[in-house]
Amino acid sequence: MRITVALAGLLLAATALAQQVPPAAENESPEYIKGKETLARVTGAAGSKTVENLQDIAPELGRWVVEWGYGQVLSRPQLDLRSRELATVAALTALGHAQPQLRAHIHGALNVGCKPEEVVEVIMQMAAYAGFPAALNGIAAAKEVFAERGVKVNTSP
Amino acid sequence: MRITVALAGLLLAATALAQQVPPAAENESPEYIKGKETLARVTGAAGSKTVENLQDIAPELGRWVVEWGYGQVLSRPQLDLRSRELATVAALTALGHAQPQLRAHIHGALNVGCKPEEVVEVIMQMAAYAGFPAALNGIAAAKEVFAERGVKVNTSP
Amino acid sequence: MRITVALAGLLLAATALAQQVPPAAENESPEYIKGKETLARVTGAAGSKTVENLQDIAPELGRWVVEWGYGQVLSRPQLDLRSRELATVAALTALGHAQPQLRAHIHGALNVGCKPEEVVEVIMQMAAYAGFPAALNGIAAAKEVFAERGVKVNTSP
Amino acid sequence: MRITVALAGLLLAATALAQQVPPAAENESPEYIKGKETLARVTGAAGSKTVENLQDIAPELGRWVVEWGYGQVLSRPQLDLRSRELATVAALTALGHAQPQLRAHIHGALNVGCKPEEVVEVIMQMAAYAGFPAALNGIAAAKEVFAERGVKVNTSP
Amino acid sequence: MRITVALAGLLLAATALAQQVPPAAENESPEYIKGKETLARVTGAAGSKTVENLQDIAPELGRWVVEWGYGQVLSRPQLDLRSRELATVAALTALGHAQPQLRAHIHGALNVGCKPEEVVEVIMQMAAYAGFPAALNGIAAAKEVFAERGVKVNTSP
Amino acid sequence: MRITVALAGLLLAATALAQQVPPAAENESPEYIKGKETLARVTGAAGSKTVENLQDIAPELGRWVVEWGYGQVLSRPQLDLRSRELATVAALTALGHAQPQLRAHIHGALNVGCKPEEVVEVIMQMAAYAGFPAALNGIAAAKEVFAERGVKVNTSP
Incomplete structure (x- = not known):
């Protein structure tokens, strides 16, 4: 079932992609074009x-985000986008x-197929590595994003 | 093949476990016992x-690490140990x-079945979120750990 | 007189306690029960x-805050709550x-008997260890908390 | 032309100075008086x-900011205020x-004669040393300050 | 008994003071002289x-440490040196x-009369506010300092 | 005289450049080539x-440092390398x-023509913005670099 959800997520992302990515301008590098796709996903x-x-x-900072951040760093095949987004969160x-x-990357984690429970979990885990204040503020961010998207978290242990 | 490697890792870990975890003392809580197992893995x-x-x-700080950190935070089933260790790294x-x-969690990531290339990748990714100095020092830590373990990284793109 | 104020603080806290802590549920650990008391204080x-x-x-993050954070870390007798709250601030x-x-721990410091002047002082001291921006933002937080509580600070040197 | 702009900035600052700095009180140290001048500039x-x-x-924290921060640290002649403000930003x-x-020091950088493009540049540069989130939030601060002052940035490469 | 220990600490500090603080030079400000005393204590x-x-x-950075850091920030009477050192640790x-x-301020805490157990406690407490890695590295620093001074910690709960 | 020193620095850098930068490989992008030059300078x-x-x-992380960090971020003409290096320090x-x-960027600041006194100054300034520990550790790094290069600092006020 998880696979189904992930596939559905990819389909939605692909649809969104078709709507959002403008056609490549003449002077856009392959990395920039790749970056725009990953950014949209x-x-x-x-x-x-x-x-x-x-x-x-x-x-230029915007170009760097797209071309280098998304077109190069995040687009490398060595790690899947789900692991990448959980690590960034x-x-x-x-x-x-x-x-x-x-907040943007909590959206991102959900967009690439992470379950809300996984996002919550990785934030909770930071209590052990960065302390409760960091974890509590992370959860507050997640709560905001989930409310915006109408996402419910399964909190059964 | 990746599954095989992961299984082999688990077997190794299980063997290590049998050797390292002393029998539960009478006053050890279930969380402490669970924590010792996760800590060893x-x-x-x-x-x-x-x-x-x-x-x-x-x-007592040691007990907290085992009982709370490993026995509770890291032992929850909502997220697999591979994702957890990559997130911690x-x-x-x-x-x-x-x-x-x-360094301990780079070892940890490898111990729970992450590929060296995935560990390197998540550290490289931090260049975009925390800057080059953080990423370069992370890679230096990985290099040390990999040398100690005789791990070779596949660097073909 | 300082002792009187501290005692009054404790009495107030004890009264507050009686009102806020619900009776222990059946499945609450001793640490959780202790944690709820310290949390309320x-x-x-x-x-x-x-x-x-x-x-x-x-x-579960909430349970950790109560059971581990307040029930274990903050409830140990090796250090009094006033020193603990000043250190946390x-x-x-x-x-x-x-x-x-x-802001929560500035409230906390006052709740366990710290004088406003001591709270201000420990924040000011951070100018030397973490720089003026950190200290100025700390004072801004204190100003907000003091306004909310109607606390006046004695600023005579 | 850049020199002209810088001179104009100094004149404006000097005028502002004349209006803002109250006459030295009897008990003000030379460092405090110097600090008030640098603070105003x-x-x-x-x-x-x-x-x-x-x-x-x-x-007293306010006195430290003026007397030590501006009167001593920032008033030393070994480095010009433009370089100091860029470094602080x-x-x-x-x-x-x-x-x-x-935000205060983005104002400060402009007040002492930095060009908006230089302020933007040093913030962008932080993407490489502290990551994109830090740089993006820095640019957001600059955008706010520039809007407040009616400053336009020349973004031609 | 704790008072006795603290007094003994003060006496030792006073003796040390007499040996370490050179006589005030002609051009030393009262804050500098006060700072040298507090620095030595x-x-x-x-x-x-x-x-x-x-x-x-x-x-000049050295002068700032003495004159401002120790002569002004740490010498204010609003908070005792024991609380200050615990807060700094x-x-x-x-x-x-x-x-x-x-390490210097773990020495400092002991020098002004904190018990080793209090120093350990405030470091352990940081596990909750800044995570285990920070607390573990803090304890490592304490262990080094205690070994150097031949200090034993009473670890009975 | 400062100009002469800076020019001498550039000449030395240019000579160093001629020795260190290998000829551009066929598959090197213009940004990579530019980056190698700036990196060497x-x-x-x-x-x-x-x-x-x-x-x-x-x-790939190395390629990013050269191509993006030095070839793009640091090579933009909007800010001179001296200001950039002081800001990075x-x-x-x-x-x-x-x-x-x-340490690398303290070398870098000197390599692009900053005076040792300017490097020291910008580090000292951080005492006000990030606290004494950061500034003292920064000065320790500078001391190491200066010793390695045989640089003497003029400390007259």
């Missing part, structure tokens, strides 16, 4: 919104100073 | 060495101030 | 509110990324 | 507002937990 | 060694990146 | 040594967990 429309918001102040929870990005 | 003999080193200064790489624990 | 009603908020997303000020928990 | 009226806000809770962006102070 | 000879080591590279344990200073 | 031979050390474990000092990289 992970963040839906939110990521390209972030990149757009940078256009009038730091457009863990790291941002532990760091504690990047709540907007933590 | 994840850290081999190193974890119980760490706990022993605390006996003459902070034995990511978080400790990003935090940057806990090199001994990072 | 330190945080008044706020802590159990935090734990309740976790029920629909990460109830110092650490959260220095870390800088946990403002909600910092 | 760097932060305009905002810094003295911050110091004022501390009067009813931690006035970089450090606060990297630390990630001090957004109010980051 | 807290750090014994180690602090002035640190300051000396700065003479050929950043002597907690904060440096939580930050995790300042092991040399953590 | 900033780090001398040390940077390419770091990249080489990654070849058997994470070669400040940020790494404040973060506190990346001593090897801090």
